[in-house]
Amino acid sequence: MQLTRIEAYGFRNLEGFVETSAGLNIFYGDNAQGKTNWLEAIYVLGSSKSFRTNQVRDCLNFNTHEARIRGEVLRGTLRKQLQLFLNDTTKQLFINGKREAVTRYLGNLDVFVFSLEEMDVIRGDPTSRRRFLDRGVATLMPSFIGTLAKYNHLLKQKNRLLAEASQSKAPETFYPQVEVWNDQLVEAGTVIHKARVRYIERLNQTLDENDHGRAIFGAERINLRYKSHLEGKGDLDQYRQLFRERLEVRLAAEVASGHALLGPHRDDLEILADGREVARFGSAGQQRSALILLDLAQVSIYNFTYEESPVLLIDDIDAELDRGRIEALLVVLEGNAQTFISTSRRSIANRYRDRAAVYWVEQGQAVNEPSSVSRLASQDPENSADELARAVRERVDQEESEDLGMQAE
Amino acid sequence: MLDYAEPVTKLIDELKRLPGIGHKSAQRLAFHLLRADRAETARLIEAITEVKERIILCSTCNNITDVDPCRYCTSPGRDQGIILVVEEPFNIVAFEKTREYKGLYHVLHGALSPIRGIGPDDLKIKNLLERLRAGEVREIILATNPNTEGEATANYLSKLMRPLGPRITRIAMGIPVGSDLEYADEVTMHKALANRHEM
Numbered sequence: 001m002q003l004t005r006i007e008a009y010g011f012r013n014l015e016g017f018v019e020t021s022a023g024l025n026i027f028y029g030d031n032a033q034g035k036t037n038w039l040e041a042i043y044v045l046g047s048s049k050s051f052r053t054n055q056v057r058d059c060l061n062f063n064t065h066e067a068r069i070r071g072e073v074l075r076g077t078l079r080k081q082l083q084l085f086l087n088d089t090t091k092q093l094f095i096n097g098k099r100e101a102v103t104r105y106l107g108n109l110d111v112f113v114f115s116l117e118e119m120d121v122i123r124g125d126p127t128s129r130r131r132f133l134d135r136g137v138a139t140l141m142p143s144f145i146g147t148l149a150k151y152n153h154l155l156k157q158k159n160r161l162l163a164e165a166s167q168s169k170a171p172e173t174f175y176p177q178v179e180v181w182n183d184q185l186v187e188a189g190t191v192i193h194k195a196r197v198r199y200i201e202r203l204n205q206t207l208d209e210n211d212h213g214r215a216i217f218g219a220e221r222i223n224l225r226y227k228s229h230l231e232g233k234g235d236l237d238q239y240r241q242l243f244r245e246r247l248e249v250r251l252a253a254e255v256a257s258g259h260a261l262l263g264p265h266r267d268d269l270e271i272l273a274d275g276r277e278v279a280r281f282g283s284a285g286q287q288r289s290a291l292i293l294l295d296l297a298q299v300s301i302y303n304f305t306y307e308e309s310p311v312l313l314i315d316d317i318d319a320e321l322d323r324g325r326i327e328a329l330l331v332v333l334e335g336n337a338q339t340f341i342s343t344s345r346r347s348i349a350n351r352y353r354d355r356a357a358v359y360w361v362e363q364g365q366a367v368n369e370p371s372s373v374s375r376l377a378s379q380d381p382e383n384s385a386d387e388l389a390r391a392v393r394e395r396v397d398q399e400e401s402e403d404l405g406m407q408a409e
Numbered sequence: 410m411l412d413y414a415e416p417v418t419k420l421i422d423e424l425k426r427l428p429g430i431g432h433k434s435a436q437r438l439a440f441h442l443l444r445a446d447r448a449e450t451a452r453l454i455e456a457i458t459e460v461k462e463r464i465i466l467c468s469t470c471n472n473i474t475d476v477d478p479c480r481y482c483t484s485p486g487r488d489q490g491i492i493l494v495v496e497e498p499f500n501i502v503a504f505e506k507t508r509e510y511k512g513l514y515h516v517l518h519g520a521l522s523p524i525r526g527i528g529p530d531d532l533k534i535k536n537l538l539e540r541l542r543a544g545e546v547r548e549i550i551l552a553t554n555p556n557t558e559g560e561a562t563a564n565y566l567s568k569l570m571r572p573l574g575p576r577i578t579r580i581a582m583g584i585p586v587g588s589d590l591e592y593a594d595e596v597t598m599h600k601a602l603a604n605r606h607e608m
Contacts, residue, residue, distance in 0.1 A: 142595050143595035143596060143598070143599050146594075146595055146596045146599075147596075150557060150596075153557055154557055156524060157522065157523050157524055157557065157558075157561070158523070160523035160524050161523035164523065176565065176568065176569075177521070177523075177528065177529065177565065179568070180521065180561045180562075180564045180565040180568070181561055183561075183564050184557060184560055184561060184564070
């Protein structure tokens with residue numbers, strides 16, 4: 001799967017288009033110029049959602065109130081034009097100029113994003129971790145989204161009933177009704193539990209097989225452990241039975257407390273480095289690396305399942321990653337998947353200039369910079385002041401990153 | 410000042426209370442009625458009054474009817490040993506269209522939904538149990554909707570009625586007949602696979 005061109009108007013501060021390269025693409029520039037906005041536009045074009053905000057509408061430019069993102073996707077020899085139109089009230093999706101329903105639209109451009117916002121998966125509350133897992137499961141099992149929605153709906157019904165029961169003078173009279181919702185919760189909950197456990201097994205397997213992992217993370221081994229709320233209460237391999245038994249045992253307690261105490265909506269995921277929790281014992285760099293390894297494992301499961309690579313976005317690649325780790329990561333990705341990265345560091349852009357397409361982003365416009373050789377040749381006396389400023393910035397950057405590199409060693 | 414003279418505004422407001430009728434539709438209907446001759450409006454008024462005065466619920470099955478017990482319950486050609494349980498009166502029509510089903514019906518007038526404040530006491534369950542206790546019923550077919558609320562209601566009823574002895578069945582769920590597999594959604598497909606049968 002490859003994006004050959006992306007065009008954006010009225011989307012945040014973006015104006016214009018970029019002809020993208022099949023391998024590594026680097027967007028660099030000063031802060032608040034629109035580097036991440038380009039990555040976001042790619043993500044929105046593929047998924048119709050944003051990774052930075054819950055409401056895509058937030059991405060509308062304040063002045064125009066209308067956004068258009070267009071892209072061309074190449075799969076094998078097949079070319080498709082995707083387009084997304086957005087204004088204050090509607091979102092419309094088009095394939096080859098024809099309007100399509102979201103279910104048909106999705107899957108034409110699958111995008112995985114590695115961003116700092118994702119750090120919540122490690123540092124945040126269990127909700128973020130469950131969301132990370134569920135998103136992964138859903139890429140392999142589309143019916144999972146429906147199961148999850150059903151489970152949440154059942155839970156809402158049950159919670160409302162429990163709240164009512166806890167206020168009642170005769171709470172036992174509610175037991176038969178609660179059991180009825182439990183019956184369905186057990187079914188949906190068991191599907192969710194099994195799907196998550198199976199997915200974690202696959203992630204762990206992939207993490208074990210991944211030799212590059214050590215280069216990115218260091219000597220320790222990353223693996224995951226699903227932490228069911230029913231842990232220690234019986235045989236988790238017989239989940240359906242265990243869940244049902246526990247619900248029976250805790251029926252009175254649930255009614256008394258007025259809300260559901262049991263179910264996979266209370267589960268968590270442990271991310272471990274050599275058996276120790278990364279969230280508690282890892283440095284910021286280790287945490288970001290661990291997350292990137294998880295992302296890479298998700299991508300390779302995707303590759304294996306669909307025999308195709310998704311498009312990868314790495315926002316702010318230099319944040320909390322040192323030079324060695326960035327290098328290791330890019331080596332892993334090289335030739336594997338089309339990758340877009342954003343960075344404010346000129347040194348990174350320069351280091352990979354020969355292996356990547358580099359775009360300088362200024363006020364929402366991305367300009368392709370020729371590779372280093374031709375850039376030197378095209379030096380023009382009229383631009384010497386600009387060039388000087390650029391050279392200074394480059395120098396500062398380089399020193400800065402070398403400092404960081406040394407610190408990491 | 411009101412947009413229209415008070416009686417017109419009042420009519421529009423009342424029409425707007427109807428389901429599926431927004432402001433524009435209400436306005437159009439109101440002006441239609443305003444222009445219609447008296448005979449036409451009188452017929453409509455009569456129809457509404459009649460439906461409110463003459464339609465009652467069957468004391469046996471809770472179906473809407475103008476005679477009690479209703480025509481299904483008193484039909485001599487029907488099998489008194491089977492009761493098909495539905496949520497709403499209009500669900501009966503769907504089963505009648507098959508011309509296959511020859512048993513009786515029972516209308517619950519809703520499904521369990523704590524979110525909407527509907528519990529067992531709000532459903533017509535009591536007289537269903539009475540019908541069972543009368544002893545002639547061999548089978549109960551639960552035909553509540555295939556959603557979470559319908560499913561919960563079916564589960565609740567089956568637990569409640571099991572001690573009373575009849576065979577309790579649930580209608581099948583899966584791929585609609587005569588349609589194409591490619592149009593089925595994932596959940597339906599999943600159900601259809603799970604409920605596949607030997608050939």
